[in-house]
Amino acid sequence: MSFDPATLTYTEAGLIPAIAQDAATGEVLMMAWMNAASIARTLETGRVTYWSRSRQSFWVKGESSGHVQELVDFRIDCDRDCLLVVVNQTGPACHTNRRSCFYTAVRDGAEVELMKPME
Template sequence: MSFDPASLKYDDRGLIPAIAQDAQTGEVLMMAWMNAQAVTRTLETGKVTYWSRSRQAFWIKGETSGHVQELVDFRVDCDRDCLLVRINQTGPACHTNRRSCFYTAVRDGEEVELMTPMSD
């Protein structure tokens, strides 16, 4: 059965959340948004492409920073309203220069920073 990006359930802005996961370790690195064209571009090029809500433009991860995401596996959840992109990540995934965007934990009611920025 061939895949059709139109078969996904997008929100009222035409977007769907995409979770980026390290294909080797299973670590969740970030979440960003895709539209149907970003999905198509990602699958066609193997370069993970998101839709930037603030810039209203396509965003190929790593295009300016060099911290690229190479697509390894593209998955659709059971409700077809969320994506999982399993990737090979070069450098940090987070714009704060951390490996993951999920570097803050809440423990005993306090925020705890779990990782520091990576050095270049």
């Protein structure tokens, strides 16, 4: 059965959330948005391509920073409204220069920073 991006459930803006997970460690790295065209580009090139809502354009992860995400596996959740892109991550995934965007935890009612920016 071939994959058709049109079978996914998108927001009214034509977007679907995509979670990036490190293939080696299983760590959740980030969440960003994709549309049908960025999904097609990702699957064609093996370089994870998101849709930038602020710039209204494609965002090839690492194109300017060098912090590339190489696609290892592409998964669809059971409701077909969320994606999981399993990647080989080069450098930090977060724009704050941290390994993961999920570096803040709430513990005992207080925010705790779990990691510092990478050198």
